[in-house]
Amino acid sequence: MDILLICECFLIIALIVFLIATLRIITYKSISMGLIGTSSFTLALTLLLVTVGTIYNIGFFKDIALALLLLGIVGTIAYAAVLRRAE
Amino acid sequence: MMFGIDAGLISLIQSILLVISALLILIAVAGVLKIDRNLDNVVYARIHILGIVDVAGIIAFIALGQPLFALIYLFLAPLLAHALANAYFHSEDTLNNPVLNPSILDEEEILEEDEDILVETPAEEDLDSSEILDIDESLEEKSEDDGND
Numbered sequence: 001m002d003i004l005l006i007c008e009c010f011l012i013i014a015l016i017v018f019l020i021a022t023l024r025i026i027t028y029k030s031i032s033m034g035l036i037g038t039s040s041f042t043l044a045l046t047l048l049l050v051t052v053g054t055i056y057n058i059g060f061f062k063d064i065a066l067a068l069l070l071l072g073i074v075g076t077i078a079y080a081a082v083l084r085r086a087e
Numbered sequence: 088m089m090f091g092i093d094a095g096l097i098s099l100i101q102s103i104l105l106v107i108s109a110l111l112i113l114i115a116v117a118g119v120l121k122i123d124r125n126l127d128n129v130v131y132a133r134i135h136i137l138g139i140v141d142v143a144g145i146i147a148f149i150a151l152g153q154p155l156f157a158l159i160y161l162f163l164a165p166l167l168a169h170a171l172a173n174a175y176f177h178s179e180d181t182l183n184n185p186v187l188n189p190s191i192l193d194e195e196e197i198l199e200e201d202e203d204i205l206v207e208t209p210a211e212e213d214l215d216s217s218e219i220l221d222i223d224e225s226l227e228e229k230s231e232d233d234g235n236d
Binding site: 003007015018021030031032035043062065066069079081 | 113124
């Protein structure tokens with residue numbers, strides 16, 4: 001078994017643990033913690049898609065990951081700007 | 088062969104980078120979940136801890152052969168962290184924001200007044216012992232002159 005594949009599987013396991021942790025962060029009371037958890041969830045999901053796409057050579061996983069990364073971060077920044085001006 | 092480097096060596100470097108990023112992610116998970124939620128400014132601490140995951144993500148993107156993702160996230164991650172901290176400060180931070188918690192200003196004014204009083208009154212250490220004795224004697228003389236006896 002290739003060592004690179006083993007390391008990619010280790011990264012996938014770490015990312016799944018991180019996804020569960022971000023779900024726990026999202027459930028905190030404040031809106032800001034929800035935003036922080038959502039942005040971290042987006043990053044973890046992007047990384048997971050890129051890793052799986054690399055393992056199985058699926059091209060469109062990377063396109064989806066790129067769109068998710070850009071739209072997730074831009075959306076989070078936009079919502080943070082709205083939240084800042086709301087008060 | 089890539090850039091004159093053996094493919095096996097590149098694969099090994101990729102593996103090491105992936106393991107490092109996975110370990111960083113696990114450390115950050117432990118930190119975020121174990122930090123005491125009753126601490127002051129814990130939201131900023133959580134943003135700080137999740138910065139580790141940002142760096143781990145950039146390392147993993149590079150190791151997986153996706154430099155575009157790494158570059159995009161390298162530029163956007165600081166903006167994201169700053170926007171989140173700024174939004175929290177202006178909308179929900181009642182501990183530090185004087186707009187949301189006006190009692191902070193009152194406490195600061197009280198502290199400033201206390202500092203002014205401390206600056207105006209000289210400490211006893213600054214006075215010579217002879218001066219203190221003179222002051223005591225003058226006070227005793229005054230008390231005798233008052234005719235309280």
